[in-house]
Amino acid sequence: MEEETFSDINGGAVTLQCQFHSSLCSEFVVSSPKVSFWRVMGSTSAVWLGAYVLFFFTQNTAVLSTAIIVTLLGMMVFIHFVKVDHESLLVVGSLGIQVSYSYASGRETTSFIEMNKIKDIVINEAIYMHQIIYYLCVLLKDPSDPDAVSGVVPLFQSSKPRLNCLVKVYKSCQEILSKGS
Template sequence: MDYQHAQTAGTAGAMGIKESRPARSGQRDSPAGGPGSERRRQSRPSAQAPPAGPAGPRLPAMAEERRFRSASGVPIALRRRQHSASCRELAVRGPRLQLRSLSAATSAVWLAAYGLFAISENSMVLSAAIFITLVGLIIYLHFVKIDQESLLVIGSLGIQVTSSYASGKESTTFIEMGQVKDVVINEAIHMQKVIYYLCILLRDPEDPQGVSEVVPLFQSSKPRLDCLIEVYKSCQEILEQRKTAPQSSEIK
């Protein structure tokens, strides 16, 4: 009897301990709106969206890049960057120089030189082949291969045309806005095919209504009509701002 009473008391004591533990944390189980629930809401971290993965190189503010194709079907990219309301930069970037094609051309020249050397047994043939390959590569990268053609239109100054070569050289031409009559899309026939190109019409100083010169743009990349329309719209927006600015000043 004493053993059973002690066992019952021990069980009750153990049950008392189990019942006292929830009472110690009763604030967490308090009804909605109580101090416990407010403390729990404040301490609970808010769910956040996972960070976005890498999405490639970030473009600067107010910049946009779209993919097009050239007249020959080569993929090109049009990058538009708006510096201000009256200043926009439009760049057409062509494909980079492929190492595979460069290696193939170099190997063809050297194989032909080695064949001539095997026939003539003259070492000058190999030396001439190496010299011609190096000189031809420098000329091609520095004067022929254009990686990017850009057009910077500034309403208050003019239009700057820049060609960036594969060697890093840049060729820049600036046209004052007073000489610009209009920017138009023209068409031409090349190899029994009609192609379109963007050009700047220069004003004739003797005849304000006439055109003294036509400056073609993007002659290396040769974008298709859909890409030229995007460039044309951006140029016309700035030209229209320049035309409306003197009228608004005269009204004032």
């Protein structure tokens, strides 16, 4: 298993783990840093301090209760639905591609794309927040016209690794796809 550290589009560190099971099967896992305890404490303290200031002027205890409940619910939603720790891409040349997301709460989601629905895997570019970013995506075949593309499935949406990381995954995927066809 190879492991390398790259950066994401914001300059943060992401880790790419490549595991080559065979010449027709490889797995790529991009991991983002865990949620920082101090960042969570700072955000929680800021919200609760603001609520206490409001309470001091209004003398309404509902302000404090609401701040506590909103903060706790917000953290639970963030950890369960937003914060992705690991994104994995499993490419099996004769079967297809499996994409998995592991959230900070432990929840996992997985989707599978059959090989006969895949037209190609490409690196695409997009404009994002006044900058051009690159992302890896799967082009899906149009059932009515085999030369057309019916859809695009972006990969590594949460970690957003930079181009040098994407190129490494892209080259390995292209090798597997060329051997599998």
